Amino acid sequence: MRALSLLFALVLAAQARDPGRPVDVSGGRIHGRAVAADTNRPVSRAAVRLVRANERADVQATTTDDEGRFTLEGVPAGSYSVFASKPGTFAETAFGQSSPDAPARLISIKVGDVVQIEIELLRGAIVSGRIFDHTGEPLALAEVTLAPTGGTPSMPRPVLFDRSLAATTNDRGEYRLFGVRAGEYLLSAHAPRLPADPRQFASIYYPGVSDVAAAARIQLSPGQEISGADFTLRLVSTVTVSGLAIGPDGQPMPGGSIAAYLAGPDGRMLPRSLQTRVMAGFDGLSGVGSIKTDGTFRIDLIPNHYIIRGRYDSRGVPPDAVRYSRALMVSQAVTAGETGITNLILKFSYGAAITGQVVFEGTPPPRIELFRVAVESGEPGAIASAPPAKDGTFTVGGIESGTRRIKAVGPQDWVLKGIYASGREIADVPVELAEETVMSDLTVVFTSVKTPLTVTVEGARSGAIVTVFAFPEDATLWHAESRRTVARMAGDAPTVFSNLPPGDYLVSAIADVSPDAITSGDARFLERLRPLAEKIALTDGKAASVKVKVQTLR
16 A cells, blocks of 8 residues: 655646646645555546545545546545445445455645545455245346345444345346445345236245344455355245224224335344345235225235334325324234234324423524434334424424434534433433323423543554544443444544533544444444543533543454
8 A cells, every 4th residue: 555645746747747737726636546456457437536534425526547547636625535436346445445344544635735645446245146946946037135234244233224236137047246345244035926826935035044033144355256155935825914904093094004024033123225125015015005994904925024014194185084183103013924914903093202392502593493303213214303493392293102212413513412301311312102102391402512522642653544432431322323422533633522412431542443333333342442442521511631542453
């Protein structure tokens, strides 16, 4: 890997080559080259993007030429990461990234700087094999899906996103998935519906199981090729799940929609990346359906464990025919066995709701509608949310019952100080919301007074890639998207975290580990950091500082 260098001489050389070309003094310039990490050959037509440190939005984007070279001009002063990829061949790789779970290397730019870099692209992995039917014959037009579990071999995490790769088998039952980013995956296959046949091919996870809990986790490294990932689809009889949907008044529902989603071993709905298309209502199966005006419903499924979810609202209903004033919902776990389910009762309810007041410490903001109070609801990643009214009151309704977390967000100038119920802080702890109940009198406090934490990193070797982690000392507060768990790449200046709420924290500086390692709140990873961290207490409105030595995670 070529060392990062700031080469003022390149400016003079550029002027010498083209004296008529003006130098862009509105910012810096990055000259780069993309090469294959395994061969060092240039990668042409690779997509390159420039991202400001600790942000997601692209600042600039370009494409490499035939020699793998690119230039980013007029880059505003700041710290950046540069990423390159070539879909189908090379996975997205950041400058300075030696492995998929290593952090990007920051580039510091000042006005007039010219920086020369080289990005070594990691080759995508390949998975191939054949799919057979129940008689042992190759199965054409089967769809094979490789879904990420959200982790890498060294940093496993639960699925928090929906990004999968799919391929269709040819006439010999062959499939090939290529350009796959290194990480941990589940491999599954399903086949199109058989016309006029009560039996259908059940979706199968590799190496040939229908239960996702028993599926093999496939670990892929850069450039790895796995061949012979063959499995056979079983032909099973579809079953009918039917019954009656009733409203909160005990009367048959006048309509609505329902859908069946695969459930995991914990009884919760699987993330969308692990749902099969059959269960989403494709291929002719009625995994989704409508409730008739007499409240009856019917859906056809392949035997498995499901979450049946339904919704109803009165939009489009004549005012004199409206029976329910608000939206209704239902979420119920069922097991569809070989004989199906009859006389299933789905009881719709208004769901749970929360109400309260948003208050501000300091001068109230001019646009209160930019703030939102939100609650996790239903499927992974789904939320119910609402902005406060002009007087600061809020109501969030239509929340599926269960264990939920309540959160609130606002503009960057404001920090969520806490969410309180009867004086107890509940912003980072799960709360139980029951059907048709209202958790009322919540107080959501935002403050413009920040509690900055300055972290000075000591002992970093020249050119080292270091990430600073800050997380709660209390392990019960470790969870995905926690406002108390943050990470940032260290630069030349001390790292400052401005939006942490008061409390007791652990801070560590780790070499060659990505900030993304804690985006899921993985408790196993944070436990590994605990013995390497320094303790610091943050007091409301008071600046704090801590010095930490660079550590290596083993």
